[in-house]
Amino acid sequence: MASVFLKIDSLTKNFGSFTALRDISLEVFEGEFVCFLGPSGCGKTTLLRAIAGLDIQTQGRVEQAGQDISVLPPSERDFGIVFQSYALFPNLSVNKNVAYGLESRRSKREEVDQRVSELLALVDLADQGKKYPSQLSGGQQQRVALARALATSPGLLLLDEPLSALDAKVRAHLRQEIKRLQKRLAVTTIMVTHDQEEALTMADRIVVMNHGVIEQIGTPEQIYATPASAFVAEFIGTMNFVSALATGSGTFTHAGGSLDVSADGLKESGQVRLAIRPEDIYLSQGTDTPRLNQVVGEVTAAEYLGAFVRISLAPEGWESTLQVDASTDRAAALGIKVGAPAYVELPPEKILVYPEAV
């Protein structure tokens, strides 16, 4: 594993009596791409601004490349930043925007020009240098902002919702573009986003935040497969939830019956929430001899999403419908249609157990 590049220790940020961040600790490794993911208002931007020194934390320590930078002003830190608005200087051409951080009394004109064309080529805008920002499309502006932030070869790249002002198609393209660039330059990067898909596709590791605290830190696979809390489970992807009561030895009873769970080291007791992803539910042939965790219900909706179908099931007695994903072929083979009953099985090893929210 690479060495720790950025270390945040017990960071807290108050705005008056409001606590926007509470006791945040995390580490970012050299060359890593980390996403801060969470709903709007959870404190992602606040944390990013604290790391940048734009609005420093009330308490806590920030260390970059082994140096304590907790109270340093932004100008004494080492980072490049791209904002959601891009904040391109409107009266300067693309060339001048990118060169903004390069021009100082000592730098040579040709060297600056050289570096600017290098950067513009890097972001695929080699022939756009003479234009003004307002003459570019949103996606192009975004890339100019990226080139400007990378111009001084900062040790840390900070991106605050860099893609959220763009339309879906451009966004998908730029995701890959940014990721490719990041890998190529191996620059340690933190990106803030509220879009889980963005985080899942781009990040090496994701920091899931909620209400000013970290809910979970992990790779996209870890976050998706083993969400550490009901919040993470609900926020990432689609998840079915069932309120249930532990009766011991892995069996839980709920309004519509009972379910067996085989999670290792199960320690929850009393009132819990069981969770399972739609794609983990197995669409089965109906049999009269009930199998383990077999559930039957009327199909209330079937949404064709290309290769698979999302089926909504309303089992008798259940508090809410169950979302089930099945391949289109299988759903057709089993004659799934709205109004007819369908049988599903909930594999015990796929059911997650969370304490009931208080």
Added chain:
Amino acid sequence: MAVTPSSLSAPVRPLKPKASADDHVMRLFILMIGLYLVIALALPLYAMFSKSVFDSEGAFVGLSNYLEYFRTPALVYSIQNSLFIGVITTVITVSVAFVLAYGFTRSRMPGKPIFKTITMIPILMPSLLPGIALIYLFGRQGVVKWMLFGHDVYGPIGIIISEVFFTLPHALIIIVTALSIADARLYEAATALRAGPVRIFFTVTLPGVRYGLISAAFVVFTLAVTDFGAPKVIGGSFNVLATDIYKQVIGQQNFQMGAVVSVVLLIPAALAFFVDRLVQKKQVALLSARAVALEPKPNKRFDMIMMVYAIIVSIFILGILGMCQFAALFKFFPYNLSFSLKNYQFDLMDGGGWDSYFNSIEMATYAAVFGTIIVFYGAYLVEKGKGLGVIRGAFQFLAMLPMAVPGLVLGLAYIFFFNAPSNPLNVLYHTMTILVISTIVHFYTVAHLTASTALKQMDAQFESVAASLKQPFYRTFLRVTVPVCTPAILDISIYLFVNAMTTVSAVVFLYSPHTTLASVAVLNMDDAGDIAPAAAMGMMIFYTAAGVKILHYLLSRGIEARTQAWRISSAN
């Protein structure tokens, strides 16, 4: 992790950010400009307040000056007179301006740009000038004296006509703005619900502009109550607070009583100011909603009616303007109508001669140049600086304060502060410098608000980006902030120049024989009975202000053309 007991109980001290070199420089500058506001505004006002509780020998007498004031019926009567002028002017101006603004925004009357230009003319004239025109029109030998049916123009009638003339553009600007932010979708919805035009007017139009109307009313009221020019020229024996201050100070040398009247005059002005600020906040909230601009539909009859109305208002304004010019150009209006330039031989009259005209231009240029730098840079530091929260708050307050201080009060406060023998700054007294200093402060608020608005419209992250790129703040200020804000900066400088040319109230207490100003010359020539030369000088001020305005217009057009490549809105 173990939690130590102390970290639970002891209140933790927040981290203190380390200030960068930029932060230090910016703090130094904000302290400097803040110091300017303290010396040029706060301390003089303080000196005036304290003067009002001392007697002429310098002994503390508490409120006895005030008691004396309220025991003098002639003085107290002025309060009533001032309120009377204020209220009547407000009612007339706001009504006239509302109908006109309605025509400008809701009709397709022909000639709109011409009428809009004409109705802005009064801003370019000293408030003394309409009074002079009224003397020629309705005075003892007035050309259309019959129109007053035997009433005397000297007194409330003359003052009110002058004030309506003088305040009309101010009300018009506010109400037109309020009407133009109306949301077209509301009108479409109302029409779809089959509401008639009258119903729409009362349920959609009026509620939509209520804050604009309130704001306009307070601005007009304040201007009318605190104006000194009109009552001085055409008030006759009708005394108001503003003329009382002048008479107490210049006539009777009773500075203590002048201070007392000033404090009394501050009350309505300050009150109007705070109500206006309150209302403005609500108006802004209305503005921020995303509205669709209203495009008036052609309606021949309505458009004609509105045009006729605009013509009538224009005749009123051009009549007053034209009267002054005629009077200035004839040998002895209305008796000898041969053309002559003798009224322009200012050097033969009291009031400072042509020198005062050139002094005015010099003063207005200084005020525009230095005022724009101070105001814009000050607003920038308040908006973008870090730390010194308390000082920035105080700065903001001081920047808003001049709006609530009538010019005469400011001028008198300067006498008390800068003329005090113990004050080392008294070397400034009677210099051009003090005229410039007082003028910048006098018109600080509007200029500051213009700058703040422009700065707030810029992306708040420019400075963050620049800091991350390790660029000093002044580089971004000069390369980005100033170019992007150039239109606002031009507006500020023109505003300061025009007002410096036309103002008379603050400077009337501060000029010296070497620094007479054109506006003061108008006042003094009128006082001496040289009314035609006064009109001539007043028109010189008008032409100069108008010329500068035209220059501003051309310059703005040029800049617009040169920068439109990057000023067009984002092409997303």
